[in-house]
Amino acid sequence: MKQGIAATMGAWSARHRKTAVFGWLLFVVLVSYLGGVHGSDKVTESESMPGQVARAARILDDAGITSPAGETVLVQSASLTADDPAFRAAVEQVAAAVRGTGKVGEPVSPYDSGAFSADRHSALLRFTVNGADREAAVANVPAVMDAVAGAQRQHAGFLIEEYGEASSGKWFSDQFTNDFARAEWTAVPLALGILLVAFGAVVAAVLPVVLAVTAFIAAGGLVALASGLLHTSDDASSVMLLVGLAVGVDYCLFYLRREREERAAGRDHATALRIAAATSGRAVLVSGVTVVVAMAGMFLTGIADFQAMSFATIVVVVTAVLGSLTVLPALLSMLGDRVEKGRVPLLHRLRRDAGEGGRFWNAVLTPVLRRPLAAAVLATAVLLAVAAPLLTMRTANLTFQQQLPAGNALVATSQRVEAAFPGSPAPATVVVKARDITSPEMTRALAELQSRALATGRMHGPTEIRVHAAQNIATVDIPLYGSGNDETSAAALKALREEVVPATVGRVPGTEAPVTGRTAGSVDFNRQMSDSMLPVFGFVVAFAFLLMLLSFRSLAVAVTAVLLNLLSVGAAYGVLTLVFQHGVGASLVGTAGVGAVESWVPLFLFVILFGLSMDYHVFVVSRIKEARDRGLETRAAVAHGIRTTAGVVTGAAVIMVGVFAVFGTLSMQSMKQMGVGLAVAVLIDATIIRAVLLPAVMSLLGERNWYLPRWLGWLPRIGGEGAPADGGGRPSAPLEAAGARR
Template sequence: MGNGETRVRGLAARAGGWSARHRWAAVGIWVLFVVLAMGLGSAAGRVDVKNSEQMKGETHTAARIIEDAGIDEPSSETVLIQAKDAGLKATDAEFRAAVTAVVEAVEGTGQVTDVVTPYETETISKDGRSALVQFDMRGEAETAGERVEPVLNAVEKVQKEHGSLRIEQIGGASMMKTFDDAFGDDFQKAEYSAVPVALGILLIAFGALVAALLPVLLAITAIMATMGLMGVVSHVVPMTDAANSVMLLVGMAVGVDYCLFYLRREREEREAGRDPRTALRIAAATSGRAIVVSGITVCVAMAGMLFTGIAEFEAMGLASLMVVAVAMVGSVTVLPALLSLLGERVEKGRLPFLRRRRNGGSGESRFWTAVLRGVLAKPVLSVVVAAGALLAVAAPALGMKTQNLTLDQEFGDSLPIVQTYNRVNEAFPGGSEPAEVVVKADDINAPEVKAALADFRERAISSGASRGPVEIKLHDAQNIAFVYVPLVGGSDQDTAGASLEKLRDEVRPATLGEVDGVEAPITGQVAGNKDFNDQLVGSVVPVFAFVVVFAFLLMLLSFRSLTIAVTSIVLNLLSVGAAYGILVAVFQHGWGASLVGAEGVGAIITWLPLFLFVILFGLSMDYHVFVVSRIREARLRGRTTKDAIQHGVVTTAGVVTSAAVIMVAVFAIFGTLSMQSMKQMGVGLAAAVLIDATIIRGVLLPAVMALLGERNWYLPTWLNRLPDLTHDESSEAVAAASGQGETQPLRV
């Protein structure tokens, strides 16, 4: 290596240089890494989050007691028998005959156990028109959905024989099967369609099949390697299916983006007349460095999820962090090797109907050149208009209401089982989602314990928390009792939550709480939602603080500018705020909801704001780092700040637009899914990325930087002691190091 080459510093530049010189070794190491990661993951197997690890609070305590006792709670099912005619009552002979027919039908399948009639459990509605037959599915609850079909068919047959009655089944197993049949393929379709969508957009962007395939292949191999690593890591931090889906989403987005940044810069330099070797070295020293800075920033943002204390979020954060790290490493190591191996063949498979655009090798966008001319001519007006528009879009977020969506909010009323759920809740408030008190005692049959259980049952109803019936199931061998309390409020979460608080704060202390040695955590759907919300709300401040502070420090160290660090945080928060505003407007207020095939459900699902903040803050940094790196590079080459802004934005506009279109398209796929929560996530992500790549990066960022002028590069003297992580070189400096020029880089 010549003496000049040693001047090109930085991890990305060195990695790219080594990779280009040892291309077969670099490709071989990458392939070996992917194969080893997948092999180790397959051998280790994936450990999933246990119920007892899902959350903190009483829900966690109850799950731990059940788990430690070795009790496998079965999947419970209910058959609603309801008279269509107000004159027909549950005590009439015809109604009783239907109850008997249902009991015989479900028992005849051999799939159920512990069948009880409404006459035994007193599960008859106040108006006498509705009653419940209850039973448990045999076998494990997790797989009950696979065995419930014969039972559903048996109940349906009884319905056909009793036209004057409504006979419908609902429960964990039947809902699992119904939703799997209706929506089970949704995620798979979304995940599979992301690849062809990304490939199609890249084909348009590059106009050549080989160039378009490279980013997609690298993203896929990064995802495959991460899947393997997730299996290994899950033995320390258990994983979930949701973490896998989010990892695929993030992996495809950043994997393609990073390669796109690198590949476009390499092509641009070759079009400008550089030889392939120099073009690669320039791409490594410039775009490669931007990828490393961006990747580390995204990883830091994803790490914020580890501070939630919620196992699902911790798994999603770690999985996302890993796929970003793997994609980043692959982009700055194996991609230069592949480009070196392919050379001009990267242009193979050129599509005849896509004319390759050349602008003298500048790579400048005519559209953004025109936009930038106006922005830089009137930066104050541009800031006022753009910031004002975004603040107006963000304004609805001030009234954001979050809650866990009910079944009809999540899926609408298109599925019959959702209507059954509503009918059960109307006739038996809270009956479909009762609170479950897990009572653990030294001796569950001790007189004082039995008296406390009886007292709890009586007070649960007299306090107004439940209308009954309160059911108690004893597990003598384990000294545990399960108490099922239908909550007043049913599917009305606010009322049901108030009923839960009565049980926890008033009824329990006065009854079970009076007996020494008794544990009685209250769990169930409503309790789980409350504990989840409490945990989430408590983690908002530490997560926000961690992500913002560390992103700020990374920007400060990477650009050696206090101004750039501050503006990057402010602009990112503005794009996140705008995304929140759109979510609230569409899904809470229902403005334009029909345009995205959604309904205004009156609330945003609880977990989404924090999840979106972490994901968007990370992904927004992608574009910010890439654009600002190009501006700073132009400034290092001696351009004025205004010229550097113009050059930096217009030369990156094409690649940022392509990257954003891919992200928007991939995220928008999730907006087409049937579940409202997935629609909210898809629309929120797609809208935020679109705003970020256009208004923020194309208008606000250049306008703000133009107003700041030389103050963009301000670093207080007392901060000069900070580590210098700039390690960048202008393209001229790299070319000079390769013997193609003599321009020296300007240190700012």
């Protein structure tokens, strides 16, 4: 029988054990070192955002103009107004304190800008933090924050608080670092503990974690080396850890459990390893290819952050597959039965007593196979009911206040600023590029831009203009009414873009004037997400269908795989909407309903879930197909495939759910939504889908599961022909037992 790629790689690794193991270690050390030396080139603002926002960023970048990080200090008194000398003295002392740090531009006093609240009990001191870029500004802002805190201590009767781009950027940077470290230190021990329960032996539990972690380290080095061509991001690193640990452990778990199962059935060590390579190895290969293809769909969004996350995920999955198909067979060949070293008596006995699928899964599967139609209808109804809330899903680019946890000091300050000064705290910025920015015609147009904007009633002052004569560029800051992420702000932005700008600076020949800012970024990003949905969904579904068709040479299996995955993704969307938009059960995951789902999360979840769901589908259906090819009729093959994979699928699902749930505990709302969405989807997929709906549907289809039209007979097969025959083609012992139970 012709060997497939996975079997060939496993056989080579078993014969060249030292080369495979030490070659892998050398590869990991080398690429991680080179990646560290090279460093990571991060996605720029002009790459990360679409539409006019991207164009504005490119104009400023090409001209060498950096947008300074704006900061404000709120000075507020319950009893005094801005006209009181003590109030003025407090403002002046705050200005002197921040100026004394040497880290800021000249502060703009509210007594010059008129930045007072309507009741004159609040004032805003504005300034910019020095720095060639945002990272430099974030590095400079701690000294400024300390100065403001010192001023607060000197004026106990006032509320003096700082809020702005640099201070919020510092919080995000610090929190990201802390969350990432916490995820690493929580997810790895969690996966190790679950594997210890699954295998009941220390060595067998450690192997998958070690391989997954080394694959993640190597992938990090590769992504850094490639970042000169395809820029990376902090989000890409988080996703790479999330997916890399989950799939890396799962792939090794599939392989190792099959090898142990064959040894328990009486095979010699070499035969057991060969069968594991040809069966589970093939499933790992097909699953890895499916994840890679699904993630490639993210490139169709045209957004650099998504492309960075896609590329990082592809690299870590390919690395994990490579490790599973090469290093793991070599290690198993070296260890032999010593892989069972370090047995934990109670855990090992529980695993042994679980038998083929365990009592629980046998109890679930028996009624499903007895009444498949009823089981299929009931499971589908449950999934559709869970998915129903997605019909009300509202996506949005979450605001600063929505992203941060409730009770955060920066959120409280920003809310006080908004209460005292209604309107978006971040203004829209018109970036004007002209032939001659200082010409009388352009000077009049810029003045008219400001006056017309205020005349709409949708925007408010104070407006601010900066002219860069040498580059023939001007920037005009115009605050919008609304929260910055609501319909009021969106309507104001539309009026600015479609009415005010074209009627003023847009009328000057040779002028370009894109509008950027927080609201503009949210609007443009959401529009790009909406436009990307159909192409990405179509790409992922079409290629997943094609891969299943090539893997199993069955039209029914391919269609079933796609439909079941769509059901699990829909259910995950429903839970996401219910928890994070409507707030049902939100307190259980340490959050509150924020009224919307982060705009990029649904698309990202779809791509990730469609890839990861194939882990279980390929693994389970491969086992069913293997049993059917060896002589069992379809219903018995389904029963055998589900029972013999139930323990592995359960263990793999628990690991994935555990790892994803760790991300559901992080501070950032977007990471929390991603983690909870993935955890829920995998849980649904491994239980209702794989244990109920899949066996029910396959039982109903019977021999039609394996139907392939004659005109598709030319299709190639991915991964070879499956498991080698056992002793002259006789079914293995578990298959004989399954046949006896028919």
